[in-house]
Amino acid sequence: MSYLGSIFSGFKTLLTGLGITGKEIGGKSVTELYPHVEPELPEAFRSVIQLVRFEESGSHDCVACMQCVKICPSTCITIEGGKIEGIKGKRASEFEIDFALCSLCGLCIDTCPTDTLEWANIYDDAGQEREWVYDLLKPHEAFEEQYLTTRRAIEAKEAAEKAAKKAAVAKAKAEKAASEAASQEASPEKSDTTSEADS
Amino acid sequence: MNPHPAPALERAHDDETYYLNMGPQHPSMHGVLRLLLRLRGELILECDPVIGYAHRAHEKMAENRSWIQFLPNTSRIDYLSGMIYNLGYCQAVEKMASIEVPVRAQAIRVIVSELNRIQSHLLWFGTFLLDIGGITPFLYCFDDREKILSILERVTGSRLTYSYGRFGGVSQDIDDVFIEQTRSFLTRMRKQAPMYHQLVHENVIFRKRCEGVGVISREVAHDYGITGPTLRAIGVDYDVRRAEPYSGYEQYDFEIPTRTGGDCLARFEVRIEEMEQSCRIIEQALDALPDGPVKPAKFIKKLKPPAGEFYFAVESARGHFGMHMVSDGGDVPSKIKLRTPSFSLLSSMSEVLEGTMVADTIAILGSVDVVLPEIDR
Numbered sequence: 001m002s003y004l005g006s007i008f009s010g011f012k013t014l015l016t017g018l019g020i021t022g023k024e025i026g027g028k029s030v031t032e033l034y035p036h037v038e039p040e041l042p043e044a045f046r047s048v049i050q051l052v053r054f055e056e057s058g059s060h061d062c063v064a065c066m067q068c069v070k071i072c073p074s075t076c077i078t079i080e081g082g083k084i085e086g087i088k089g090k091r092a093s094e095f096e097i098d099f100a101l102c103s104l105c106g107l108c109i110d111t112c113p114t115d116t117l118e119w120a121n122i123y124d125d126a127g128q129e130r131e132w133v134y135d136l137l138k139p140h141e142a143f144e145e146q147y148l149t150t151r152r153a154i155e156a157k158e159a160a161e162k163a164a165k166k167a168a169v170a171k172a173k174a175e176k177a178a179s180e181a182a183s184q185e186a187s188p189e190k191s192d193t194t195s196e197a198d199s
Numbered sequence: 200m201n202p203h204p205a206p207a208l209e210r211a212h213d214d215e216t217y218y219l220n221m222g223p224q225h226p227s228m229h230g231v232l233r234l235l236l237r238l239r240g241e242l243i244l245e246c247d248p249v250i251g252y253a254h255r256a257h258e259k260m261a262e263n264r265s266w267i268q269f270l271p272n273t274s275r276i277d278y279l280s281g282m283i284y285n286l287g288y289c290q291a292v293e294k295m296a297s298i299e300v301p302v303r304a305q306a307i308r309v310i311v312s313e314l315n316r317i318q319s320h321l322l323w324f325g326t327f328l329l330d331i332g333g334i335t336p337f338l339y340c341f342d343d344r345e346k347i348l349s350i351l352e353r354v355t356g357s358r359l360t361y362s363y364g365r366f367g368g369v370s371q372d373i374d375d376v377f378i379e380q381t382r383s384f385l386t387r388m389r390k391q392a393p394m395y396h397q398l399v400h401e402n403v404i405f406r407k408r409c410e411g412v413g414v415i416s417r418e419v420a421h422d423y424g425i426t427g428p429t430l431r432a433i434g435v436d437y438d439v440r441r442a443e444p445y446s447g448y449e450q451y452d453f454e455i456p457t458r459t460g461g462d463c464l465a466r467f468e469v470r471i472e473e474m475e476q477s478c479r480i481i482e483q484a485l486d487a488l489p490d491g492p493v494k495p496a497k498f499i500k501k502l503k504p505p506a507g508e509f510y511f512a513v514e515s516a517r518g519h520f521g522m523h524m525v526s527d528g529g530d531v532p533s534k535i536k537l538r539t540p541s542f543s544l545l546s547s548m549s550e551v552l553e554g555t556m557v558a559d560t561i562a563i564l565g566s567v568d569v570v571l572p573e574i575d576r
């Protein structure tokens with residue numbers, strides 16, 4: 001290409017670029033004015049984990065099984081738990097996560113047998129210190145008493161029902177045994193078959 | 200103590216040569232890379248890439264955690280191909296432990312991997328042009344890239360470090376909104392392509408800075424094990440997706456774009472065409488998306504692959520990413536050796552940059568598209 005020709009084509013391509021810019025200047029702005037505009041978070045958004053508050057029970061359902069502690073690649077979960085008077089199984093009494101270490105992998109959520117972990121929607125948290133610990137039980141503290149009372153009542157009721165059932169069964173058994181004993185006395189040759197059926 | 204005693208410094212000096220450190224805190228360096236250049240005037244006599252600033256010992260970390268616990272690491276090796284690496288690792292372990300992957304999960308893996316590839320190429324496109332002096336394209340392509348990130352964020356919950364794969368599938372199913380968003384992105388991408396072409400490809404400054412600059416020969420590519428778009432720009436149509444198909448890539452009809460120039464322009468053109476091919480793959484995968492589960496009914500957390508050695512590779516946005524895994528039959532890997540494409544690319548720079556100008560260094564490095572954390576690991 002000649003010298004002048006290349007100058008000409010150079011100008012042409014530069015003008016094409018300018019033309020595109022000119023067109024876009026009139027277009028809609030695509031910038032999000034964060035932090036003045038709150039971002040729309042997708043449902044799957046990952047931030048720190050939190051304990052689900054189940055509707056039926058009014059609280060979380062962490063049984064302190066330590067599965068999440070074991071699988072966490074960043075070893076950032078600390079859980080303490082134990083028996084609570086009047087309730088079957090264990091329950092977490094301390095649940096902390098050091099968010100500074102968390103790698104947001106979601107393995108803890110996938111592994112939880114009671115599905116009591118989920119992602120929170122915190123996106124604008126900041127801290128001054130190196131430790132960035134969330135106490136996951138804190139939001140549940142207010143409901144804990146209520147939960148325990150209800151749970152105890154339910155379990156007491158269940159226990160009572162079970163006991164009643166057991167008593168009824170035992171009673172029926174005793175009655176049956178008594179009647180069988182009576183009939184056995186009447187016809188002792190039948191004893192073998194009845195005892196087999198009993199067992 | 201300096202772990203790199205600058206070998207070039209020990210070589211013979213003459214009065215007119217001097218040394219220039221480019222990086223590790225240079226504005227146009229990619230990540231924390233230091234190039235030690237021996238110059239005479241503007242001419243590069245010698246180039247010594249100094250790496251290791253972003254070393255995080257991923258390979259060592261693999262040796263003290265279970266197979267599944269290594270999962271979040273994989274997205275962080277190459278943060279621009281996080282999805283491809285993450286799913287690649289899952290597939291390697293699945294092959295090793297003979298875990299079946301549902302067909303729907305395989306298709307989803309292809310879709311999100313290709314989205315990830317386009318995203319990576321878009322970022323490269325922006326930063327490469329930014330490096331050689333064009334600021335405007337960067338703004339446009341980041342807008343497009345943002346769309347992909349939002350689409351992926353909706354299903355994975357994350358924008359870069361996805362951890363989306365699970366052994367035997369993916370962590371979440373995609374829905375109609377995802378499909379619709381992806382389709383509209385493909386339409387948008389195709390509408391944008393001619394604009395990019397006009398804006399950049401025909402631009403006289405761009406062509407002057409790229410044409411015939413940084414030619415990588417077949418011999419150098421062969422010696423250093425260069426793969427990916429850089430290799431295809433030399434005329435070798437090697438692509439792991441075609442050579443050793445995985446995750447059902449053999450079902451899709453796509454081309455492997457190649458060029459013969461081996462210069463910056465050829466690499467540029469190959470990548471631009473690759474984005475269109477990725478669009479085609481996504482389209483086909485969406486059209487033929489099978490129904491069914493996307494992960495096993497029970498979350499696989501304990502895994503004991505049979506003892507032995509195993510190699511598996513995927514095509515990342517930068518080339519052949521391979522994993523050499525050694526299992527002793529336990530639930531902790533004995534060793535995972537990662538073979539990353541940028542390492543080969545950067546190693547070849549000591550040869551490629553010799554005899555070029557300082558200003559071209561930026562163009563050449565930008566055009567081969569290295570990601571530093573992936574080199575240092």
Ligand code: SF4
Nearest residue numbers: 072102103105106108
């Ligand atoms: S998301 Fe991952 S790193 Fe974070 S607490 Fe859960 S298991 Fe640990």
Ligand code: SF4
Nearest residue numbers: 062063065066068112
């Ligand atoms: S896995 Fe679930 S139930 Fe078990 S300790 Fe963790 S949060 Fe609690």
